[in-house]
Amino acid sequence: MTQHWILGPGAIGRLLAYTITPVAAVTLIGRRTLPDRQALTTPEGERQVQSLNVTTSEQLRHEAPVPPAYLHITTKAMAAEAALESLAGIIHPSTPLVLWQNGFSAQPHITRAWTGPVLCATTTEGAYLSGNEDVVHAGRGHTFVGDLDNRHGELVEALVHTLTQAGLAATAVNDIRKRLWQKLAVNAAINPLVALHGIRNGELRGDAYSGQVAAVVKEVAAILRAEGIPPPSGQGEQAWLALVWQVVTSTANNKASMLQDREAKRTTERGAILGPLIESARRHGLSCDVLKALDAEIAALEADYLAS
Numbered sequence: 001m002t003q004h005w006i007l008g009p010g011a012i013g014r015l016l017a018y019t020i021t022p023v024a025a026v027t028l029i030g031r032r033t034l035p036d037r038q039a040l041t042t043p044e045g046e047r048q049v050q051s052l053n054v055t056t057s058e059q060l061r062h063e064a065p066v067p068p069a070y071l072h073i074t075t076k077a078m079a080a081e082a083a084l085e086s087l088a089g090i091i092h093p094s095t096p097l098v099l100w101q102n103g104f105s106a107q108p109h110i111t112r113a114w115t116g117p118v119l120c121a122t123t124t125e126g127a128y129l130s131g132n133e134d135v136v137h138a139g140r141g142h143t144f145v146g147d148l149d150n151r152h153g154e155l156v157e158a159l160v161h162t163l164t165q166a167g168l169a170a171t172a173v174n175d176i177r178k179r180l181w182q183k184l185a186v187n188a189a190i191n192p193l194v195a196l197h198g199i200r201n202g203e204l205r206g207d208a209y210s211g212q213v214a215a216v217v218k219e220v221a222a223i224l225r226a227e228g229i230p231p232p233s234g235q236g237e238q239a240w241l242a243l244v245w246q247v248v249t250s251t252a253n254n255k256a257s258m259l260q261d262r263e264a265k266r267t268t269e270r271g272a273i274l275g276p277l278i279e280s281a282r283r284h285g286l287s288c289d290v291l292k293a294l295d296a297e298i299a300a301l302e303a304d305y306l307a308s
């Protein structure tokens, strides 16, 4: 059986481990010990329990594990490189990686630094944790998999086959860079504003916030034009705005991930979402005062609650 190691036993990591275990050999790796009996509540509300092969990077150091065919990294973006580093000397540097992060920071950095293949996955599956032994699969979505340089088509296809066999809708693509930026654009327009104002996504449609969404999208659209990233359908700023309102409406009742991070007093993914946009604006000589102000406000908020 193909060995899949999943590093980062959070919502996406546990969803993947739980789902792939029936069709492949899975090892779920954390930095602290977790129970091996893990429950998953399906989108239909059924709670199922399964034994997973759960371990820590420290424990792996004392074993002689079968090398994995894929190492999935399912930490938050800012933790991905340190998590990978924690397996130095345990996995071979030619091991194929699969990065599941939102944003566009871990992907280019790790693709440049890792000597083996690096695949990227972008997913609209929705999951959240409910304790040390429970994950809730809140909504089914679709996963797109590719690699930034389109050099690893066979590995991508084989992974997509496994995900599909496991019941996760997945497609191999040759434009993963574009898809990652498109998702980042939507995240940049929604996440910082809802986190700062403490509101659910749908509330952005109100008079108090809709102008702020439009101001963010104006800057994001100009930056993505300079990056050569088109909206998924239509053209220009209006198409980006329409996409954002479509996602706001379809996720109206959601607490976005950045708001959940704020409420749980965790570091947010602002560096992976706003960071690449601000850096791109700098490279292309574009102004991005709205994005910079949002980034500074989130940074101040984080510093405040992380210190308390």
Ligand SMILES: NC(=O)C1=CN([C@@H]2O[C@H](COP(=O)(O)OP(=O)(O)OC[C@H]3O[C@@H](n4cnc5c(N)ncnc54)[C@H](OP(=O)(O)O)[C@@H]3O)[C@@H](O)[C@H]2O)C=CC1
Binding pocket: 007, 008, 009, 010, 011, 012, 013, 029, 030, 031, 032, 074, 075, 076, 077, 079, 082, 083, 084, 086, 100, 101, 102, 123, 124, 125, 126, 127, 128, 129, 257, 269
């Ligand atoms: N949840 C979702 O529905 C979706 C998430 N994503 C993206 O997927 C990524 C993961 O998100 P999500 O699963 O929600 O995040 P979580 O915060 O639920 O999980 C992150 C996990 O990473 C673990 N971790 C952190 N550092 C290390 C380390 N050094 N070694 C091992 N494990 C480590 C954490 O462990 P610990 O418990 O010890 O802190 C935690 O279990 C993010 O980039 C997110 O944007 C994308 C689409 C949907």
Ligand SMILES: CC(C)(CO)C(=O)C(=O)O
Binding pocket: 186, 187, 190, 191, 201, 247, 251, 254, 255, 256, 257, 258
């Ligand atoms: C699309 C959105 C904003 C849905 O909540 C999301 O991906 C997130 O919460 O990070």
